[in-house]
Amino acid sequence: MVNLHADELPADERAAIDRVLEYDVIGESYQAWYADSVKDTYRFSATAADRAEYLRVWLRQMFRYPLDYLDAAISLNGMLFDLQENRPMYVGLTDNALSSRVNPYSFNDMTLYNRTETSPLNAAQRALTQWYFSFDRLPLIGCFASMGFCMDLLLMMLYLCVINRRKKALWALIPSIVTAVGCLFVPVVYLRYALPFIGSLPLWFAAFDAEGSRPLPAETGMRS
Numbered sequence: 001m002v003n004l005h006a007d008e009l010p011a012d013e014r015a016a017i018d019r020v021l022e023y024d025v026i027g028e029s030y031q032a033w034y035a036d037s038v039k040d041t042y043r044f045s046a047t048a049a050d051r052a053e054y055l056r057v058w059l060r061q062m063f064r065y066p067l068d069y070l071d072a073a074i075s076l077n078g079m080l081f082d083l084q085e086n087r088p089m090y091v092g093l094t095d096n097a098l099s100s101r102v103n104p105y106s107f108n109d110m111t112l113y114n115r116t117e118t119s120p121l122n123a124a125q126r127a128l129t130q131w132y133f134s135f136d137r138l139p140l141i142g143c144f145a146s147m148g149f150c151m152d153l154l155l156m157m158l159y160l161c162v163i164n165r166r167k168k169a170l171w172a173l174i175p176s177i178v179t180a181v182g183c184l185f186v187p188v189v190y191l192r193y194a195l196p197f198i199g200s201l202p203l204w205f206a207a208f209d210a211e212g213s214r215p216l217p218a219e220t221g222m223r224s
Contacts, residue, residue, distance in 0.1 A: 001061050002027040004068055013057045020046045020054040032075035035187035079189045082148040147191055150198045154180055157204045172207030176200045 001009065002017075006027065017023050022041040029037040046054075062069045136145040143149045154176055161169045176197035186193050 001065060001068065003030060005065065009061075013061070016050070016053045016057045019043065019050040032072065033079070033188070035076060039187050073184075077184050077189060080147055080183055080194070081151055083146065083152065084148070144198070144201065145191075147189070147194045147198070150194065150201060151180060151183075153201065154197060154204070157208065161208060166208060166211045169204075169207040169211050172200075172203050176204065 002023065014023055017026075020043060021038065022043065025041050026038045029041065031037055136142045154173070158170070158173060158177070161167070161173065179194070179197040183189065183193050183197075191198075
């Protein structure tokens with residue numbers, strides 16, 4: 001809203017935002033796919049009253065600019081359903097050279113293993129790590145490293161359970177559905193947030209199959 005409607009925002013709303021977030025910074029730091037840059041401007045001096053007023057302003061602006069809010073939500077969460085975005089993790093294999101895509105203390109940082117006792121395992125560790133980061137390129141099975149593939153598969157399983165009246169199988173899907181909905185509200189769409197429902201994927205098929213097939217009800221007017 002700061003980028004799109006700065007000239008329209010009332011002074012009291014700008015002040016309410018600035019008591020919680022750095023108003024003059026969030027417009028420049030905002031990126032459609034990365035909400036952390038705005039979250040990082042949070043003022044720890046904000047009181048409970050300040051946060052409550054900020055939420056009221058947020059709701060007023062949502063009803064005032066609903067399409068802009070919808071556009072922001074789609075831009076942030078599009079990767080969660082995108083079949084073309086397929087990578088096992090948000091960091092890459094590194095030879096101890098840090099970059100914008102590598103966390104300095106991620107598990108694949110080889111400096112963590114350069115000790116005398118573990119040095120014989122370095123080659124095996126590197127091979128396993130390289131295999132992990134190549135998982136998405138495996139035929140067929142590599143699709144299961146894709147958030148979009150697993151999210152779309154979850155929606156398909158939910159649909160199949162409903163139309164086939166396998167209500168008991170839906171109970172097995174509930175934790176995954178809750179996790180998937182929670183992913184819609186994370187500041188950045190990372191695979192780590194989706195791992196709980198991705199890891200539950202075999203359970204969906206097991207629950208669907210365990211209840212057994214049920215024929216769809218005959219259409220009205222059809223003769224046996």
